[in-house]
Amino acid sequence: DVKVTQSSRYLVKRTGEKVFLECVQDMDHENMFWYRQDPGLGLRLIYFSYDVKMKEKGDIPEGYSVSREKKERFSLILESASTNQTSMYLCASSPADRADGNTIYFGEGSWLTVV
Amino acid sequence: RKEVEQDPGPFNVPEGATVAFNCTYSNSASQSFFWYRQDCRKEPKLLMSVYSSGNEDGRFTAQLNRASQYISLLIRDSKLSDSATYLCVVAFSNDYKLSFGAGTTVTVRA
Numbered sequence: 001d002v003k004v005t006q007s008s009r010y011l012v013k014r015t016g017e018k019v020f021l022e023c024v025q026d027m028d029h030e031n032m033f034w035y036r037q038d039p040g041l042g043l044r045l046i047y048f049s050y051d052v053k054m055k056e057k058g059d060i061p062e063g064y065s066v067s068r069e070k071k072e073r074f075s076l077i078l079e080s081a082s083t084n085q086t087s088m089y090l091c092a093s094s095p096a097d098r099a100d101g102n103t104i105y106f107g108e109g110s111w112l113t114v115v
Numbered sequence: 116r117k118e119v120e121q122d123p124g125p126f127n128v129p130e131g132a133t134v135a136f137n138c139t140y141s142n143s144a145s146q147s148f149f150w151y152r153q154d155c156r157k158e159p160k161l162l163m164s165v166y167s168s169g170n171e172d173g174r175f176t177a178q179l180n181r182a183s184q185y186i187s188l189l190i191r192d193s194k195l196s197d198s199a200t201y202l203c204v205v206a207f208s209n210d211y212k213l214s215f216g217a218g219t220t221v222t223v224r225a
Binding site: 042 | 218
């Protein structure tokens with residue numbers, strides 16, 4: 001069965017802390033994505049990666065960075081967490097050359113609260 | 116203007132009722148369309164793709180109107196388990212990403 005695993009479901013961090021959100025997929029997918037979801041705004045793409053060590057900015061990359069050292073793992077980094085980064089973060093993966101709504105799989109989400 | 120817009124609802128309906136709602140998209144180059152379902156504090160999951168000719172999956176019917184740039188979802192004979200947020204998702208032909216609506220919340224009451 002397809003599996004995207006996010007290591008932390010619920011986190012509480014202090015302003016200014018460095019935060020790592022980890023995501024692992026077991027489907028050998030080339031593409032991996034990080035989204036954040038906020039009420040009334042839908043899912044917004046932060047970064048995506050189409051290959052190991054490759055990354056592309058999404059719609060809202062400011063304040064975030066990513067790392068993809070291995071094909072199965074895609075990490076989201078908040079260098080200095082701020083309260084406006086309190087949100088639900090969703091990792092996803094896809095095998096296609098382009099993101100296809102039929103073949104994108106999401107992790108369960110990570111709820112981050114920055115205080 | 117948002118690329119994908121949905122009526123947030125909530126739509127509160129009794130069991131057995133029919134509920135329908137739309138999603139509009141702004142980019143006429145949009146290629147493919149989907150409805151996702153998201154339960155509270157869970158990840159989105161694919162409900163169904165939306166085809167040009169319209170399509171059904173059990174009690175769910177999806178329609179696409181390219182001329183007016185909207186898609187719709189109709190749920191017949193609503194069940195309590197249909198209570199969720201329904202996300203409209205649009206993919207573009209030459210892009211790597213999906214565009215998500217903010218969701219329409221449906222609550223089915225006994």
